[in-house]
Amino acid sequence: DVKVTQSSRYLVKRTGEKVFLECVQDMDHENMFWYRQDPGLGLRLIYFSYDVKMKEKGDIPEGYSVSREKKERFSLILESASTNQTSMYLCASTGGSGSPGANVLTFGAGSRLTVL
Amino acid sequence: AQSVTQLDSQVPVFEEAPVELRCNYSSSVSVYLFWYVQYPNQGLQLLLKYLSGSTLVKGINGFEAEFNKSQTSFHLRKPSVHISDTAEYFCAVCPGNTGKLIFGQGTTLQVKP
Structure with a gap:
């Protein structure tokens, strides 16, 4: 099983x-994603990456950046945390187009961030 | 642009009763459709998916969903729920072969004894 x-x-x-x-x-998944989860808003896409050193903005990229130096690792960076970034952050990955399981996201357990 | 609407934010139901969680979507391109479940303090777990073929899709834990293209709906059903089904359920669409899922707002299923 895929583990994130x-x-x-x-x-x-x-x-x-x-x-x-x-x-x-x-x-060995090509695609990795960062989502933010807030009550009543569901999951919103922050950034995603289709390959090493590639990144693309999602729907709510403001205040965030990402880094993908290795295929297996995708980091989300908050340069200067603010209270409105208090949230649950979920990472997910999926295989590339044409691969088994393409488009089927596998999620991590989540990181709950509180900014005081 | 694509969007997903889950019509109920909370669905209370008694144990062993049937349940339907509603999901409608809008898209100008063909989509893949998914239901995910999130148990307390956990990440999301895939319940079922529609990629192509039969419009009735069966998933884990006795859940099923039906893709209705004319109604642009993908409602989730279970004939008899258990206490352990209490969780939050998310409907999602993926436009084309992008891998980028768009999620609904979520529906909290509360199963009462």
């Missing part, structure tokens, strides 16, 4: 701090 691991389940940070959320997948 998010390094931190719970984080508490202060306004203005730089925050790194790490995500690693172990099935």
Whole structure:
């Protein structure tokens, strides 16, 4: 089974701090995604990546950046955390177009970030 | 642009009763359709998917969904729910072969004894 691991389940940070959320997948998936989950809003796509060193903006990229230096790792960065970034962050991955399981996301357990 | 609407934010139901969670979508291109479940303090887990073929799709834990192209709907059903089905359920669409899923707002299923 595909495993997507998010390094931190719970984080508490202060306004203005730089925050790194790490995500690693172990099935050689080409595509990786970062979503933000808020009550009543469902999941909203922040950034995604179809390949190493590639990144594309999702629907709500403001205040975030990402890094994909290796195929298995996709990091979400909050350059200067703000209270409105308090949320649950979910990482997901999927195989590339034409591969088995393409378009079927496998999610990590989530990282709940609180910004004070 | 694509969008997904889950018509009920909360669905309370008694144990062993049937349930239907409603999902409608809009898209100008063909889509793949998914239902995911999220148990408390966990990530999302795939329940079922429609990629092509039969419009009635069976998933895990006794759930099924029917793709209705004319109604642009993908409602999730279970004939008899258990307490353990209490969770949040998300409907999602993927336009074409992009891998980018668009999610609905979620429906909380509350199964009462």
